Amino acid sequence: MNTAYQQLRSIFARISRFNHLSAIAHWDMQTMMSHEGSQARSEALAEIDVLCHQLLCDPKVGVLLESASKETLEGADEANLTEMRNTYRRAVVLPDALIEARSLATGKCGFAWRTQRPANDWVGFASNLHEVVKLTREEAKIRAEATGVSRYDALLDLYEPGMRSEELDRIFGDLKTWLPDLLRRVVAKQAPNPPLPLQGPFDPGKQRELALKVMRILGFNFSAGRLDSSAHPFSGGVPQDVRITTRYDETSFMPALFATIHETGHGRYEQNLPQAWRDQPAGLARSMGIHESQSLMFEMQVARSTPFLQMLHPLVVTAFGQSPALTEANFIALAQRARPGLIRVDADEISYPLHVILRYEIEKALIEGQIEVDDIPALWNQKMQDYLGIGTEGNYQNGCMQDIHWTQGAFGYFPTYTLGAMYAAQLFQAALRALPSLNGEISEENLQGLSGWLEENIWSKGSLHRTDKLMTDATGEALNTKHFRAHLERRYL
Amino acid sequence: MNTAYQQLRSIFARISRFNHLSAIAHWDMQTMMSHEGSQARSEALAEIDVLCHQLLCDPKVGVLLESASKETLEGADEANLTEMRNTYRRAVVLPDALIEARSLATGKCGFAWRTQRPANDWVGFASNLHEVVKLTREEAKIRAEATGVSRYDALLDLYEPGMRSEELDRIFGDLKTWLPDLLRRVVAKQAPNPPLPLQGPFDPGKQRELALKVMRILGFNFSAGRLDSSAHPFSGGVPQDVRITTRYDETSFMPALFATIHETGHGRYEQNLPQAWRDQPAGLARSMGIHESQSLMFEMQVARSTPFLQMLHPLVVTAFGQSPALTEANFIALAQRARPGLIRVDADEISYPLHVILRYEIEKALIEGQIEVDDIPALWNQKMQDYLGIGTEGNYQNGCMQDIHWTQGAFGYFPTYTLGAMYAAQLFQAALRALPSLNGEISEENLQGLSGWLEENIWSKGSLHRTDKLMTDATGEALNTKHFRAHLERRYL
Numbered sequence: 003m004n005t006a007y008q009q010l011r012s013i014f015a016r017i018s019r020f021n022h023l024s025a026i027a028h029w030d031m032q033t034m035m036s037h038e039g040s041q042a043r044s045e046a047l048a049e050i051d052v053l054c055h056q057l058l059c060d061p062k063v064g065v066l067l068e069s070a071s072k073e074t075l076e077g078a079d080e081a082n083l084t085e086m087r088n089t090y091r092r093a094v095v096l097p098d099a100l101i102e103a104r105s106l107a108t109g110k111c112g113f114a115w116r117t118q119r120p121a122n123d124w125v126g127f128a129s130n131l132h133e134v135v136k137l138t139r140e141e142a143k144i145r146a147e148a149t150g151v152s153r154y155d156a157l158l159d160l161y162e163p164g165m166r167s168e169e170l171d172r173i174f175g176d177l178k179t180w181l182p183d184l185l186r187r188v189v190a191k192q193a194p195n196p197p198l199p200l201q202g203p204f205d206p207g208k209q210r211e212l213a214l215k216v217m218r219i220l221g222f223n224f225s226a227g228r229l230d231s232s233a234h235p236f237s238g239g240v241p242q243d244v245r246i247t248t249r250y251d252e253t254s255f256m257p258a259l260f261a262t263i264h265e266t267g268h269g270r271y272e273q274n275l276p277q278a279w280r281d282q283p284a285g286l287a288r289s290m291g292i293h294e295s296q297s298l299m300f301e302m303q304v305a306r307s308t309p310f311l312q313m314l315h316p317l318v319v320t321a322f323g324q325s326p327a328l329t330e331a332n333f334i335a336l337a338q339r340a341r342p343g344l345i346r347v348d349a350d351e352i353s354y355p356l357h358v359i360l361r362y363e364i365e366k367a368l369i370e371g372q373i374e375v376d377d378i379p380a381l382w383n384q385k386m387q388d389y390l391g392i393g394t395e396g397n398y399q400n401g402c403m404q405d406i407h408w409t410q411g412a413f414g415y416f417p418t419y420t421l422g423a424m425y426a427a428q429l430f431q432a433a434l435r436a437l438p439s440l441n442g443e444i445s446e447e448n449l450q451g452l453s454g455w456l457e458e459n460i461w462s463k464g465s466l467h468r469t470d471k472l473m474t475d476a477t478g479e480a481l482n483t484k485h486f487r488a489h490l491e492r493r494y495l
Numbered sequence: 496m497n498t499a500y501q502q503l504r505s506i507f508a509r510i511s512r513f514n515h516l517s518a519i520a521h522w523d524m525q526t527m528m529s530h531e532g533s534q535a536r537s538e539a540l541a542e543i544d545v546l547c548h549q550l551l552c553d554p555k556v557g558v559l560l561e562s563a564s565k566e567t568l569e570g571a572d573e574a575n576l577t578e579m580r581n582t583y584r585r586a587v588v589l590p591d592a593l594i595e596a597r598s599l600a601t602g603k604c605g606f607a608w609r610t611q612r613p614a615n616d617w618v619g620f621a622s623n624l625h626e627v628v629k630l631t632r633e634e635a636k637i638r639a640e641a642t643g644v645s646r647y648d649a650l651l652d653l654y655e656p657g658m659r660s661e662e663l664d665r666i667f668g669d670l671k672t673w674l675p676d677l678l679r680r681v682v683a684k685q686a687p688n689p690p691l692p693l694q695g696p697f698d699p700g701k702q703r704e705l706a707l708k709v710m711r712i713l714g715f716n717f718s719a720g721r722l723d724s725s726a727h728p729f730s731g732g733v734p735q736d737v738r739i740t741t742r743y744d745e746t747s748f749m750p751a752l753f754a755t756i757h758e759t760g761h762g763r764y765e766q767n768l769p770q771a772w773r774d775q776p777a778g779l780a781r782s783m784g785i786h787e788s789q790s791l792m793f794e795m796q797v798a799r800s801t802p803f804l805q806m807l808h809p810l811v812v813t814a815f816g817q818s819p820a821l822t823e824a825n826f827i828a829l830a831q832r833a834r835p836g837l838i839r840v841d842a843d844e845i846s847y848p849l850h851v852i853l854r855y856e857i858e859k860a861l862i863e864g865q866i867e868v869d870d871i872p873a874l875w876n877q878k879m880q881d882y883l884g885i886g887t888e889g890n891y892q893n894g895c896m897q898d899i900h901w902t903q904g905a906f907g908y909f910p911t912y913t914l915g916a917m918y919a920a921q922l923f924q925a926a927l928r929a930l931p932s933l934n935g936e937i938s939e940e941n942l943q944g945l946s947g948w949l950e951e952n953i954w955s956k957g958s959l960h961r962t963d964k965l966m967t968d969a970t971g972e973a974l975n976t977k978h979f980r981a982h983l984e985r986r987y988l
Contacts, residue, residue, distance in 0.1 A: 022539040023516045030519055034527075038719035039736025042773070046515040053546075226531035243532025280535070 006069035007079060010086055013063060015281040017054050022240050024050050029245040032232040055101075058093045078284065081466045085283035092160065095148045100140060104411055107133045112409040124379060124398040131408065132375050135368060138411045142369050154369045157414035161290040162421060164469050167366060169481075170417055173424065174359045176483045182389050184487075185352045188340040188494040197335035198327040206231075206250035212321040213248060213262040216314070219447045220266045220300055222246075223273050235261040237268035237297075241280055244269040255322065256336065260301055267300030268293060270453070274461035285464045288472060290415065292460065294422025295429060299456070302351050302423070303430040303489070306337050309445035340494060342390045344400040351423065352490055356389040358420040361405070365413045378402045425473065427486035429460070432477040499562035500572060503579055506556060508774040510547050515733050517543050522738040525725040548594075551586045571777065574959045578776035585653065588641045593633060597904055600626045605902040617872060617891040624901060625868050628861060631904045635862050647862045650907035654783040655914060657962050660859060662974075663910050666917065667852045669976045675882050677980075678845045681833040681987040690828035691820040699724075699743035705814045706741060706755040709807070712940045713759045713793055715739075716766050728754040730761035730790075734773055737762040748815065749829065753794055760793030761786060763946070767954035778957045781965060783908065785953065787915025788922060792949070795844050795916070796923040796982070799830050802938035833987060835883045837893040844916065845983055849882040851913040854898070858906045871895045918966065920979035922953070925970035 004012075024047060031043050057063075067087050075083060111130035118127045138157070145156035155166050214229060227244035239245035246265035248258045271287060279285030287293050304310050315330045322328065327336070340350045346357040364381055367373040373381065382402040383395045394401030407415050434440050437451045444452070459476035473481055497505075517540060524536050550556075560580050568576060604623035611620045631650070638649035648659050707722060720737035732738035739758035741751045764780060772778030780786050797803050808823045815821065820829070833843045839850040857874055860866040866874065875895040876888045887894030900908050927933050930944045937945070952969035966974055 016542060019535075019539040019542040022535055023520050023543060026523055026536075027516050027519050030523065034721065036717070036719050036721055036736040038716075039733065042512075042515055042733060042735045043519075046512040049509060049512040050516060223531075224529070226529050228527065228529055240532065240535060242535045243529040 005073055006066040007073050007075060007083060010063070010066050010070055010083070011282060013057065013060075013066075014086060014089075014283060017057050018281040020050055020054050020057075024054075025238055025240050026243075026245075029238040029247075032234075032236065032238075033230045033245070033247060055093060058090060063090055064094065078279075078466055082279065082282050082284035085286070085465050088163065089283050091148065092145075095144055096141060097144075100137065100144070104134075104137045104141065107137050108409060108411045112406065115403070115406065115409045119399045119403045122397070122399045122403075124403065127398070127403055128375050128378075134409065134411050135375055138413055139369060139371065141411070142413075152370070154366045154414065157369060158417065159414075161412075161415050162418050162469070163289055165289075165291070165417070165421070170362065170421075173481070173483055174355075174362060174417075174420070177355050177420075178359060178389070180487065181352065181356060182391075184490060184494075185340065185342060185356070185390070188352055188490075189342065191495065192335075192340060195335070197332050197339060200254045200256070200327045200336070201325055202254060203252040204250075204255040204322055206252065208321045209250045209255045209258050212255065212317060213259060215317060216259065216263060216305075217266050219449065220263065220270070220304075221449050221453050222266050222269055226273050227269055229262065235265055237265045237272065239272075241272045241275050241285075244272045255318070260305065260337075263305045264297045264301040267297035270300070270456075271296040271461055274457050276462050276464045276466070279464050279466070284466050288460075288463070288465050288467075289469050290418035291421035291425060292469060292472070294419055295425035296456070296460065298351075298422050298426040299430060303426055304444060304449070304452070306351070307441070307444065307493070308334060308338075309441050311337050313445050313447055338493065342392060344386075344392060344394060344397070345404055352494065353390060355420040355423060358416050360385040360389060361416040364402075365408070365416065369413050421481075424481060424483055424486050427489045428473065428477050428479070428481065428484075429456075430489070431485045432459075498566055499559040500566050500568060500576060503556070503559050503563055503576070504775060506550065506553075506559075507579060507582075507776060510550050511774040513543055513547050513550075517547075518731055518733050519736075519738075522731040525727075525729065525731075526723045526738070526740060548586060551583060556583055557587070571772075571959055575772065575775050575777035578779075578958050581656065582776050584641065585638075588637055589634060590637075593630065593637070597627075597630045597634065600630055601902060601904045605899065608896070608899065608902045612892045612896045615890070615892045615896075617896065620891070620896055621868050621871075627902065627904050628868055631906055632862060632864065634904075635906075645863070647859045647907065650862060651910065652907075654905075654908050654911050655962070656782055658782075658784070658910070658914070663855065663914075666974065666976055667848075667855060667910075667913070670848050670913075670979075671852060671882070673980065674845065674849060675884075677983060677987075678833065678835060678849070678883070681845055681983075682835065684988065685828075685833060688828070690825050690832060693747045693749070693820045693829070694818055695747060696745040697743075697748040697815055699745065701814045702743045702748045702751050705748065705810060706752060708810060709752065709756060709798075710759050712942065713756065713763070713797075714942050714946050715759050715762055719766050720762055722755065728758055730758045730765065732765075734765045734768050734778075737765045748811070753798065753830075756798045757790045757794040760790035763793070763949075764789040764954055767950050769955050769957045769959070772957050772959070777959050781953075781956070781958050781960075782962050783911035784914035784918060785962060785965070787912055788918030789949070789953065791844075791915050791919040792923060796919055797937060797942070797945070799844070800934070800937065800986070801827060801831075802934050804830050806938050806940055831986065835885060837879075837885060837887060837890070838897055845987065846883060848913040848916060851909050853878040853882060854909040857895075858901070858909065862906050914974075917974060917976055917979050920982045921966065921970050921972070921974065921977075922949075923982070924978045925952075 027043065027047055031040075031047075035043060067083075067090060070083055107130070111127075111134050114130055115127060139153070142153035142157050146153045149156055149159065151159065152167065158165055158167065158170075210229070217229060218224075226242055227239065227246065230245065230247050231249055232247040233249065235246075235248045237244065237246045246262070246269045248262040248265065250258045271293060275287065276285050305314070311334045312330060315333050318333060319328055326332070340352050342353045343349060346354070349357055360382065363385065364373070364378060368375070368378070379398060379402055383393055386392050386394050386401070407413075433452055433455045436455055437443070440451055443449070460472065463472055467475070470480065520536065520540055524533075524540075528536060560576075560583060563576055600623070604620075604627050607623055608620060632646070635646035635650050639646045642649055642652065644652065645660065651658055651660065651663075703722070710722060711717075719735055720732065720739065723738065723740050724742055725740040726742065728739075728741045730737065730739045739755070739762045741755045741758065743751045764786060768780065769778055798807070804827045805823060808826050811826060812821055819825070833845045835846045836842060839847070842850055853875070856878065857866070857871060861868070861871070872887075872891060872895055876886055879885050879887050879894070900906075926945055926948045929948055930936070933944055936942070953965065956965055960968070963973065
């Protein structure tokens with residue numbers, strides 16, 4: 003007779019096999035699917051979601067978790083059991099009626115948003131968002147009661163397990179004291195010498211060749227993954243077969259190139275998650291913040307650094323030919339340009355956290371019931387003025403309607419972007435201490451040292467440790483903003 | 496409360512949604528999957544197979560089928576219930592232990608075959624095939640007892656429901672009386688003027704462009720499907736999103752072109768199966784033979800006809816330029832060349848049925864216990880001499896080891912290829928009677944008349960009728976060899 007823990011392992015392995023099919027079908031939907039396949043695909047994916055939810059919420063799983071907690075387990079198995087328990091509790095706590103209502107409301111809100119955003123239709127959007135917020139508050143209340151944390155924290159914990167708003171307030175509060183000023187100083191410094199703009203068109207085939215070359219330099223394993231294109235770049239698939247995508251803009255090769263580098267960071271994390279735990283919760287990526295730290299490690303810490311850009315420059319010239327905008331100095335200036343703007347996804351690495359802090363403050367107040375949906379536009383405008391110096395009054399489409407997250411009820415997700423930037427800076431500094439020749443290696447297309455360090459300290463750990471332990475083990479200190487600040491000052495001042 | 500039939504509809508719809516994910520993941524495995532993704536993919540696909548088998552064999556389904564048979568149903572629902580019942584009975588009759596043993600044995604046999612075939616290792620192969628045959632005989636025995644037909648017929652019925660070996664003996668017996676002689680006469684007729692061989696290389700990109708053009712002419716719906724490449728051409732996906740593949744050979748554009756046309760026939764059938772029945776057994780393609788008839792309709796009846804080849808010729812010249820081998824007459828001669836050879840998949844349409852009859856006679860005797868695995872090579876050699884005039888003594892790799900079917904336990908499948916050729920010829924003649932200007936339309940890239948006729952008579956019928964009724968309704972006569980013979984004599988003598 004198998005132990006309760008062994009039985010749980012089988013159940014979670016089975017769920018992971020269904021998740022494999024779901025991941026591939028999701029990737030296919032974004033990259034390959036024919037127009038008329040859309041409805042049948044949505045139905046098939048919903049069906050397998052329901053199946054996985056049922057398998058996970060089977061009362062038998064609760065009983066086995068009880069029994070397993072009395073069994074003697076090795077450290078890693080104990081960590082796996084903890085992750086199983088957390089996964090189970092998160093799934094089982096919501097009543098089916100709420101899950102269904104939320105699914106309907108977010109489906110309606112997200113679908114309408116696609117046309118309401120270009121139409122700048124805040125009133126129409128708000129009426130749908132009301133319902134999503136109402137249901138997400140219910141969800142947050144139930145989760146909070148089950149876990150003993152605040153309502154917002156109960157949602158945050160879904161994306162960044164263990165993180166609390168108290169710590170976010172400390173970190174984001176600190177950023178707010180110096181980041182807006184730093185941004186102004188960098189903009190002032192760069193203003194007298196704006197880089198020449200790129201002259202397109204840039205052939206998508208050549209962009210793809212360059213992207214593949216850079217992925218090889220960054221160590222992406224093409225026996226366990228591939229690059230395709232989709233409307234929005236993403237990283238999907240399974241660790242054994244990571245599917246990253248990019249999107250080619252003929253007027254500039256930079257968005258596709260840096261999106262590919264960003265997704266390569268996500269992809270390398272997935273490819274190098276611990277092999278022995280691949281079908282178990284302990285083998286999954288630790289958190290959304292740690293995931294983002296790996297993409298930002300490759301995009302911001304490595305690829306936008308001067309040594310890397312210097313190494314990259316000849317490859318770019320080989321791909322697209324000589325031109326005044328493609329001198330080494332101009333190429334670097336383009337890649338390191340700070341330009342505060344309205345749109346989060348277009349933001350440079352200095353502005354980006356300010357977009358996130360704005361959203362964090364609004365969504366936290368919204369979930370905790372301190373503000374209502376109708377208060378959002380005025381708050382958005384005010385905070386954009388305060389943090390980035392740009393107003394958004396009446397401009398909903400490029401203001402509070404620009405992101406898809408809230409339409410999907412994903413409150414608590416935004417902070418992970420900026421946690422990722424902090425983690426990345428702190429990890430890169432720790433890697434530099436361990437590998438003094440790292441910057442020299444990077445300028446010679448050699449990412450082996452950094453990869454080895456990341457594999458040892460982050461990738462191979464999966465979810466075997468809590469995030470705070472992962473960070474202190476890897477860097478010798480708790481999460482802080484010091485390294486991010488030093489990084490920005492070094493690169494931009 | 497839903498009726499039993501309505502409950503069955505829900506269960507079968509759910510299974511069809513899981514089959515959707517399985518179909519896409521299978522396609523992905525052949526076209527997109529990374530090398531290292533192979534094992535996890537096999538496990539995921541096996542898991543969803545097991546799930547669908549469990550859902551289908553749930554005792555509740557048996558009870559509902561009993562109850563539903565007492566409910567009053569419309570004609571089409573009655574047909575759907577019949578298909579449900581057949582699907583259920585086929586799935587439920589085999590003990591789990593046999594399914595598992597068969598899966599292991601076929602897995603082992605197929606895997607070893609990949610290296611044994613190039614090594615011409617009959618002895619090694621035979622030892623694995625013994626086990627597969629032993630288990631398939633057990634399967635056939637169980638199925639035969641459950642359905643009251645002979646053992647071989649019980650397997651044949653899995654691929655061509657309603658077909659019996661008595662009828663195959665009649666049809667194949669008839670073919671054997673005239674086909675070998677016809678082949679010899681055609682070969683003799685073509686011998687004095689062999690066509691000039693093609694001069695490659697033929698750029699795969701241009702081959703693909705040509706294939707896409709021809710698919711458009713043939714009416715493939717690109718909003719509900721796509722063309723990719725894979726090691727072996729196939730048609731997969733789902734009716735809303737059909738995935739056909741081809742393979743580009745740089746020394747000749749003909750294999751990819753005609754493989755694409757063949758798979759387009761399969762694809763158009765799938766795309767035009769009855770919309771109202773898409774998630775039900777009655778909405779599936781009728782049989783493997785009818786499926787093959789649609790691919791052969793497009794490849795053999797239409798695309799290798801002189802009017803079509805004349806229309807196609809300028810497109811080929813546009814793609815690959817003028818050359819002595821690409822005069823209209825030489826192109827037609829290449830496309831209509833009869834050349835008996837060792838390999839079934841390379842056979843022309845005159846030789847092809849003889850390859851199939853040989854396999855049918857051997858596999859039927861094997862399943863019925865009249866011969867053993869060790870008898871296969873001598874029989875193969877004898878029949879190749881008799882039917883095609885070519886010996887295979889000692890040449891196992893291009894003799895009895897050339898096909899994958901038996902390694903997978905797929906005994907009873909081969910006849911459907913030749914049934915498809917008979918159906919296609921008979922259907923095309925019926926279409927010609929209904930559409931006297933059809934050949935003229937084909938020479939003008941106009942396939943609308945033929946498509947409309949096929950949609951009305953075959954595609955829209957799904958599995959709503961038995962195959963014999965489908966054929967008599969469409970053609971006014973029972974399946975026979977007369978039209979196939981007339982077709983070959985017209986084209987080749």
